[in-house]
Amino acid sequence: MMTGVILVGGQNKRMHGQCKALMEIGGETLVLRQLRLMKPVCSEQIVVTNDPKPFLKLLEPDIRIITDFAPDRGPLGGMHAGLSLARNRDVWIVGSHMPLVSAPAARLLQEKKHDGFEAALPWVQGGVYPLHGVYDRSCADTVWSLLQRGNAGLSQLLKELFWAELTETAFQEAGIEPGFVDCFHTLEQYDKLLVKVSALQSSPILPQGDNYHCELKSGELG
Template structure:
């Protein structure tokens, strides 16, 4: 049986959204904010959900909202804040710009949770996805070291911990599509699969 009591979801919603021009997690898809789609996907799989964002509008979702410990430090800063605050060993980390992600897809990460890895990430179309991944709490210390050294790239964290990469099947690749631009948003609204 799946023990979701030892798993937290950390949703990273602190990005600048410069290409979109507005906060991506609050954009609507099918009349529902992106972040609510993600909350709906992770809720059956976790015991707790943390939103990492300095935007007070995210408090409206009724979940714990925290801010970066090291401000303006990118995704690695958001991950550091979430992993520092979490009370669980296993943490499902997702950026707020993947509204098509599903519980079924995320279960494929969780299936490897008992293996001896610090992080388990997806790869789709040759691109690794460290922002749809499982991280152990001990990665917080590695994040901190990288931040102190001035490193902001999440890929450096993945290279510095024991990481497993799982392939996303071709037919599921659209589920992990990052919606970064108005064109991306129009494409999913028109039912285009990536």
């Protein structure tokens, strides 16, 4: 089993200040949807946020709510907090803007990581996705070193870690389509995902992602 970490961060400027984690999608609050989807492979679940108050009554008592040790430092700040406080060695980290997270995909990534890597990340839809990756808890030290040096980008983190990719073909051979990485940064993208999730509720097959996915080049929280 793993620790599942949801990063609730960013100023949400392109969402007109709306917190993505608290928006509804598929008839439920996004953070609750993510927790439900992640639970089958996670014995522990953590929400990292610098504003815990909206989540205190929303989340069950067994969900840990923590804050960044290094606030306002982007996703690396949240990753450091989650990795540092995780009780399990394997930590599955996602962004709060990803409504289609996949437990089967995370399980495959965990298996790949156990081949001797510090992390395993999906390489799908033409890019790598650090925010649907499985990391070793010890990666907290590398993240902290980057934060101390003023490097707060996910791309820099990947230069420092010994990580493995899991390709689109590998997921498809396991019956997992790559749309699990789809996410949103704007209200327009959110509306498109509402339509997609509605369609998925009547079909067990996850279709290919559209052009609003968020890989490394545009995957920073905010």
